[in-house]
Structure formats: C-alpha cells, structure tokens
Amino acid sequence: SSGMLLHALSMPKYLSESIVRYKEDVSKLTLPDPSTFDGVVISGMGGSFISGLFLQDLASDRSSKAIILNRDVRLPRFIDEKKLLVAVSYSGNTEETLRIYLEGLRRNIPVVAVTSGGELAAVSEKLGKPVIRLPPGIPPRAAFPHLTAAIAALTSSVLGLDLLGELRRAIDELAKREDSVLSDGLALSRLLFSDVQNNLTPLIYGYSPYLSPAYRFKTQINENSKIHAFFGELPEVNHNEIMGWNGVLKSFTVVFVRGREEPKYMEARIEFLENLFDKNNIRFYNLHGNCEKRACELLSLIMKADVVSIALALLLGVDPTPVDTITQLKKFLD
Ligand code: PA5
Structure with a gap:
C-alpha cells in the first residue's frame, strides 16, 4: 500500500528520468518527417489514456496541429496517413488498443506502439514497426511519468512544441513548490x-x-x-x-x-x-x-x-x- 504513495510522491523523479530515457529511445526510431503530419492520434484506455489527456491540456491551444484522443475500438474515418497514431497500452494486452493499432496498420496510418510488452510489443516487433518499451511491473496508472514522457517525446516535433523541455522546467518549478x-x-x-x-x-x-x-x-x-x-x-x-x-x-x-x-x-x-x-x-x-x-x-x-x-x-x-x-x-x- 505504501508502494502507491511512494509512486505518487516520486513522480517528478520518475518523470525527470523518463524525459532523458524516451528522448533517446525516440531518436533511435525511424519515423516519417514530422512536417508530413497534420496531427496526432493518441489511443489508450484507463491508466494508458490519462497521459494523452495531460498532453492535450498542455498543448492543444498552442499547437496548430490536431491532438485527437481515442478511447474506442474503432478509428474514425477521417484519420488518415497525415496523422501519427500512438497506440498506448501499458500491458500491451488491452483489446481496444490492440484493435486500434491493427486498424491503423491496415489503413496505412503511421503507427507507434508504447507498451511494456504483451501482444502489442510482440506484433509490432514481428512486423518491424516502431515501439517504445516501458519498464515492466508497474501498475499502469502509476506508470504515468513513463507514459507521459514517452508520448511527449513522440509527438513534440509533430506538434511543433518542446514538450520535454517544458516538462523538465515544470519539474524544476515543482521542486521549489x-x-x-x-x-x-x-x-x-x-x-x-x-x-x-x-x-x-x-x-x-x-x-x-x-x-x-x-x-x-x-x-x-x-x-x-x-x-x-x-x-x-x-x-x-x-x-x-x-x-x-x-x-x-x-x-x-x-x-x-x-x-x-x-x-x-x-x-x-x-x-x-x-x-x-x-x-x-x-x-x-x-x-x-x-x-x-x-x-x-x-x-x-x-x-x-x-x-x-x-x-x-x-x-x-x-x-x-x-x-x-x-x-x-x-x-x-x-
Ligand atoms: O489503471 C489500470 O490498471 C487500468 O485503467 C488500465 O490502464 C486499463 O485497463 C488499460 O490497460 P493497459 O494500460 O494495460 O492498456
């Protein structure tokens, strides 16, 4: 029980480490030129959804690109290859997110998986598609700093914002307050x-x-x-x-x-x-x-x-x- 409290209070520390880690992980992926995108779609459920909402709060009124959040098993028709689809499932075994991921692949939408393992990691690795791996063994909702930094690292250049820099400065400000x-x-x-x-x-x-x-x-x-x-x-x-x-x-x-x-x-x-x-x-x-x-x-x-x-x-x-x-x-x- 004290584990959850420790997770909550250590959030700035985990976020700070995650910023460094996922910036590097994302730099190793082969992704289309960010300027080819007119927006991002972030798909995930529950603990794997909240970081998308956080980034929408942080960025949506400051970016000219769309930030679309999806919590359904279907991907709206208007989503096309000009959107970067980020499929987020901490476990990698959430049916809704897996279905979105596969539908994205079928429709030739550029997809990136964010997961600690499961089906999502297995499928993306088998197909040679980009995947950001999260550390295993954390309750999804406590993986918030990992998920947030990973999604921010993936979407910053598309959105034209320095989200990781903002998060880093936020951690410094938070330390004082x-x-x-x-x-x-x-x-x-x-x-x-x-x-x-x-x-x-x-x-x-x-x-x-x-x-x-x-x-x-x-x-x-x-x-x-x-x-x-x-x-x-x-x-x-x-x-x-x-x-x-x-x-x-x-x-x-x-x-x-x-x-x-x-x-x-x-x-x-x-x-x-x-x-x-x-x-x-x-x-x-x-x-x-x-x-x-x-x-x-x-x-x-x-x-x-x-x-x-x-x-x-x-x-x-x-x-x-x-x-x-x-x-x-x-x-x-x-
Ligand atoms: O917090 C939780 O455990 C849930 O809200 C999960 O995040 C949700 O069921 C989705 O699972 P996952 O994050 O593994 O895709």
Missing part, C-alpha cells in the same frame, strides 16, 4: 473520508486546460480507493447537471479542480455553483495547484489528486494497489 502536495492531499482525503462515510459520492468538476488532473482524480478514486466517483466538465455541466442540485437526491460531495489560468468566465460559473451549494447544504472543496506555469500546475494537481485517492484508500481500510475487477474483466474477455 512541492511542500504542500502531501499536506493538501492528506487534508482533502480526511474531508472526503468523512463525506464518504456519510454516503456521499465524490463528484469532481474540472475545466480546460486542467481536465487531466480532474479526470485523473475521478479514476484514481475509483481504482485506488475502490469507490464510485464521477467527473463533470465545466461549463457544460451548468447546462444540465446544475438542475439536480436543488432536487430531492443529496448524493454528492464536490471537488473543483482549479488552476492558475482560470478565466473570469469560469470563476463566475464556479461562484454561482458555490452559492447554489451553500443554499442547498451541498459540501464542496477546491483543489488548487502550486505553480505559475501550466505544466507544473498540471503535475502538482495530479500529484495531489493521487495522494488524496491513496490516503482515502488507507482511511477506508482498502489496499490501493490491486484492481481485481478490471483483471477479472480482462480474463473474461480473453
């Missing part, structure tokens, strides 16, 4: 623990460009704490979900995931919700980042979310590491 990660995380875990004991389900609200920490928070509560948690995206939830708050069900406790680049229009929308929550006795909290720059802000929020979910698991008396039901599902489908 890391102090409150553990204490903020533990404090929020205690509040959520008491709400969960009162049968309230965490509902995490986030907005762009901080969707990845908010979504990560929800998935980490699911997988580490083994309870339901839901994610909603602002401003969209204010056009539908908002109707539920003064209804008869009082089921949720809310966390807003908030970053430094919060636009005024978002502040106003959150303020409205906070007033509504106060009026209806809905409990809510804010999770803030620690940094100036976006990359650092995203990392600090992800670290805090990870700490909350692991500490919540421990308070609930569950082991954060195993994800038995996901394993059973995969066996059932095999």
